[in-house]
Amino acid sequence: MASRLHVVNEDKEFSSNLTSQLSDWGLSDAGFNYNVVSVFGSQSTGKSTLLNKLFGTTFDVMNESQRRQTTKGIWMCKATEIPLLVMDVEGTDGRERGEDQDFERKSALFSLAASSVLLINMWEHQVGLYQGANMGLLKTVMEVNFSMFIASSQASKPPKTLLLFVIRDHIGTTPLENLRATLTNDIENIWNSVSKPEGLSEASLSDYFDLGFVTLPHKLLQPEEFDKQTSSVRNGYFGDNTSTDYILKPQYHRQIPADGLSHYLETIWDKVQNNKDLDVPTQQELLAQYRCDEIASEALKVFHSRLVPVKKPVEVGKFVPELGRVMRDSSKEALDTFDSTAFRYAKPVYEKKREELAETISTTLSPLYISQVKNLHKKAIDSYKKELHARLKSDSYDFSDVVKESSTHHLDTFVEQAKEITLAGTAWSYVETLEQLKLDMEGVSAECRSDELSKIITQLERSIQKEAGEFVEVCLNAPDADMWDKVLERFSASLERSKASYVIKASRLNSTDAEVDATTGSLVRRAWISLRAKIDEQCSEQVLLFRLRGIFEDKFRYDDKGIPRVWRPIDDIEGVYAGAREHTLNLLKLYRRIEPQDASHAFVYPPVDDAVLDVIKVSDIEEAFSYEESLQVLGEAKEAQLAGRFKKDADAIYLEAKRSVVSSISKIPLWFYVALLVLGWNELWAVLSNPIYLTLSILAAVTLYFVYTLNLGGPITTILVTVGKEVNRIIVDKMISVQNDARNAATGATSGGSGAASEGGSEKPAHAASKEY
Numbered sequence: 001m002a003s004r005l006h007v008v009n010e011d012k013e014f015s016s017n018l019t020s021q022l023s024d025w026g027l028s029d030a031g032f033n034y035n036v037v038s039v040f041g042s043q044s045t046g047k048s049t050l051l052n053k054l055f056g057t058t059f060d061v062m063n064e065s066q067r068r069q070t071t072k073g074i075w076m077c078k079a080t081e082i083p084l085l086v087m088d089v090e091g092t093d094g095r096e097r098g099e100d101q102d103f104e105r106k107s108a109l110f111s112l113a114a115s116s117v118l119l120i121n122m123w124e125h126q127v128g129l130y131q132g133a134n135m136g137l138l139k140t141v142m143e144v145n146f147s148m149f150i151a152s153s154q155a156s157k158p159p160k161t162l163l164l165f166v167i168r169d170h171i172g173t174t175p176l177e178n179l180r181a182t183l184t185n186d187i188e189n190i191w192n193s194v195s196k197p198e199g200l201s202e203a204s205l206s207d208y209f210d211l212g213f214v215t216l217p218h219k220l221l222q223p224e225e226f227d228k229q230t231s232s233v234r235n236g237y238f239g240d241n242t243s244t245d246y247i248l249k250p251q252y253h254r255q256i257p258a259d260g261l262s263h264y265l266e267t268i269w270d271k272v273q274n275n276k277d278l279d280v281p282t283q284q285e286l287l288a289q290y291r292c293d294e295i296a297s298e299a300l301k302v303f304h305s306r307l308v309p310v311k312k313p314v315e316v317g318k319f320v321p322e323l324g325r326v327m328r329d330s331s332k333e334a335l336d337t338f339d340s341t342a343f344r345y346a347k348p349v350y351e352k353k354r355e356e357l358a359e360t361i362s363t364t365l366s367p368l369y370i371s372q373v374k375n376l377h378k379k380a381i382d383s384y385k386k387e388l389h390a391r392l393k394s395d396s397y398d399f400s401d402v403v404k405e406s407s408t409h410h411l412d413t414f415v416e417q418a419k420e421i422t423l424a425g426t427a428w429s430y431v432e433t434l435e436q437l438k439l440d441m442e443g444v445s446a447e448c449r450s451d452e453l454s455k456i457i458t459q460l461e462r463s464i465q466k467e468a469g470e471f472v473e474v475c476l477n478a479p480d481a482d483m484w485d486k487v488l489e490r491f492s493a494s495l496e497r498s499k500a501s502y503v504i505k506a507s508r509l510n511s512t513d514a515e516v517d518a519t520t521g522s523l524v525r526r527a528w529i530s531l532r533a534k535i536d537e538q539c540s541e542q543v544l545l546f547r548l549r550g551i552f553e554d555k556f557r558y559d560d561k562g563i564p565r566v567w568r569p570i571d572d573i574e575g576v577y578a579g580a581r582e583h584t585l586n587l588l589k590l591y592r593r594i595e596p597q598d599a600s601h602a603f604v605y606p607p608v609d610d611a612v613l614d615v616i617k618v619s620d621i622e623e624a625f626s627y628e629e630s631l632q633v634l635g636e637a638k639e640a641q642l643a644g645r646f647k648k649d650a651d652a653i654y655l656e657a658k659r660s661v662v663s664s665i666s667k668i669p670l671w672f673y674v675a676l677l678v679l680g681w682n683e684l685w686a687v688l689s690n691p692i693y694l695t696l697s698i699l700a701a702v703t704l705y706f707v708y709t710l711n712l713g714g715p716i717t718t719i720l721v722t723v724g725k726e727v728n729r730i731i732v733d734k735m736i737s738v739q740n741d742a743r744n745a746a747t748g749a750t751s752g753g754s755g756a757a758s759e760g761g762s763e764k765p766a767h768a769a770s771k772e773y
């Protein structure tokens with residue numbers, strides 16, 4: 001059994017529980033699929049009994065013994081089995097309220113604003129009477145109906161209300177048709193007496209009301225017939241919508257969606273209670289606005305909760321792949337939620353509020369879209385950079401192909417992903433970011449190309465450096481007049497090879513002619529700077545001094561054939577020394593300045609001008625480098641210093657040579673040779689006059705000559721020493737053996753007389769004997 005609700009209590013206060021009660025009755029989501037029926041009639045005329053019987057409601061019924069008013073205020077209960085709200089309204093002519101007709105009017109207004117059907121409950125015997133037949137109440141209903149629907153009366157057709165007269169205790173003597181005629185006539189009279197608003201004076205009763213009549217037998221006297229008839233009325237009038245008697249027709253419906261009914265009724269009651277003008281269409285519009293806002297707010301709450309997982313990552317710059325889907329799903333869900341309930345409200349209000357909701361959704365999602373497009377841009381640039389660098393690492397590539405393929409791929413991906421997050425119906429655009437992306441990608445490819453170019457230049461510069469390191473050393477180690485010609489010639493050859501290699505590589509990088517010219521110039525400058533560094537290295541004080549000393553020594557210590565000189569007193573040491581020194585000092589002058597003999601070998605240093613600076617970035621060293629200054633290798637002061645130090649070294653070598661002559665002279669004085677000749681003249685003559693001696697002497701001299709010239713003195717000395725030692729060992733062994741033999745012989749001669757002594761152990765061992773010897 002459905003519980004009932006005291007929707008307006010006897011103190012005329014509206015219940016705060018209607019919303020929850022509607023929910024308990026299962027009507028919150030009923031939309032328009034429900035109806036409201038109210039009952040009017042005099043007090044204690046069996047209204048509650050009728051409603052309970054017809055709809056299975058639980059309204060209080062008067063206790064027979066006390067006969068006092070049961071229903072106070074307005075009660076509401078849901079009919080069983082059908083989506084129908086039934087309102088039991090406090091009876092008219094209430095003894096308790098006396099002459100207070102205020103509540104009667106208010107309850108009429110309230111019921112009429114909500115109900116499709118008004119049941120007018122009356123006894124059969126009241127038909128034809130004014131007071132008893134509720135004619136006063138009907139007049140009130142008609143008057144308030146005008147005031148309530150005046151707006152819609154003027155704009156379009158006003159909503160109709162069915163007045164269903166329920167004639168109780170029908171005995172049957174007066175047929176229903178007669179009762180209908182009497183009542184219709186009375187109602188028409190009332191309608192005519194009602195003062196109508198301006199412009200509606202000609203309005204007829206049927207424009208606003210339909211009339212229905214039904215009789216019920218006496219409940220107490222004819223209970224079975226009463227039950228039968230009420231059952232028939234319930235099924236035919238309220239239950240079966242296919243029945244011809246069915247009265248809950250759409251044209252009577254007040255078009256208040258069930259979810260807004262509570263708020264609507266409360267507002268209506270508030271207006272009624274405070275005697276304010278009650279304009280139902282306006283109230284309906286206000287309700288539509290209120291409910292649409294409420295529904296939109298609920299939808300937005302869910303919408304925001306759906307965005308929580310993606311919002312933060314997107315805002316901090318992370319690309320969230322599922323953002324498009326989340327945005328689409330969440331906004332669709334919000335709009336669907338709104339539509340599912342709000343579409344029942346006044347169309348203009350619903351459409352306006354829907355637009356507002358869509359706008360709010362779009363405004364909420366727009367920053368996410370902008371952030372995501374930015375993230376896409378960043379992602380595209382990062383990926384583009386990585387891909388370019390990776391592809392440029394391969395051995396063979398065509399820069400323009402690589403750039404074209406990669407940029408097309410990344411731009412396509414960007415557009416595809418940006419489209420994916422661009423919601424239909426919004427004015428969101430990624431075009432500006434796309435244009436920026438194109439520019440940035442061009443910047444990246446230019447940067448990449450520039451990096452590649454400088455990488456190539458650095459590689460070539462290194463290879464020139466390596467080559468220069470070798471040929472500079474070789475050329476400067478053997479100074480002569482065309483020393484610089486050789487250096488510059490080899491440098492030019494190396495440079496030309498590098499330039500040719502660079503041009504081939506640069507062509508793969510799509511370089512313009514201006515770019516190739518500028519970078520080639522840079523390569524030449526850098527190569528020259530490297531060469532100069534190498535020359536400086538080879539012309540450092542230590543290296544140069546060492547080299548000068550070597551040149552001097554070559555000249556001074558070796559003769560023209562390259563044979564080392566052995567200085568004799570008769571040699572012109574001073575002359576050779578002066579010549580070698582002069583020669584060396586002359587060569588030192590060659591190191592002063594890079595000056596080729598042949599002018600065609602002169603190097604041309606490419607200038608760093610504005611045309612170059614417009615195309616490439618030039619290093620500070622290149623820009624500040626002075627070619628003219630770079631041609632000067634040794635400064636005057638440094639040359640003089642080097643010459644001074646060299647002279648000192650040369651002097652030392654000269655003195656050493658001098659000393660070697662003096663020492664050889666001082667070893668065997670001349671007089672010794674004279675004395676030798678005088679004293680040994682006879683022997684010399686004996687040798688010279690004897691052919692054998694002479695031959696032997698000549699042989700000895702020749703042998704000595706060969707030993708000396710072939711430098712066999714050392715090996716022969718070693719052999720002689722070894723042989724000498726061996727001879728000495730053999731002689732010593734031989735002598736020991738001879739001595740032992742002699743001793744043994746002597747021992748044998750004396751053995752007869754001294755045998756005892758021998759046996760006495762006085763004999764010494766052989767080694768002891770040899771030691772004694």
Ligand SMILES: Nc1nc2c(ncn2[C@@H]2O[C@H](COP(=O)(O)OP(=O)(O)OP(=O)(O)O)[C@@H](O)[C@H]2O)c(=O)[nH]1
Nearest residue numbers: 043044045046047048049061062069070071091219
């Ligand atoms: N004669 C007759 N009496 C009825 C009928 N139905 C109910 N009654 C009696 O009428 C009395 C009033 O019944 P209620 O249903 O309480 O009447 P009511 O109009 O709701 O009364 P209030 O709510 O006090 O205005 C009760 O004693 C019922 O037994 C009927 O069909 N005929």
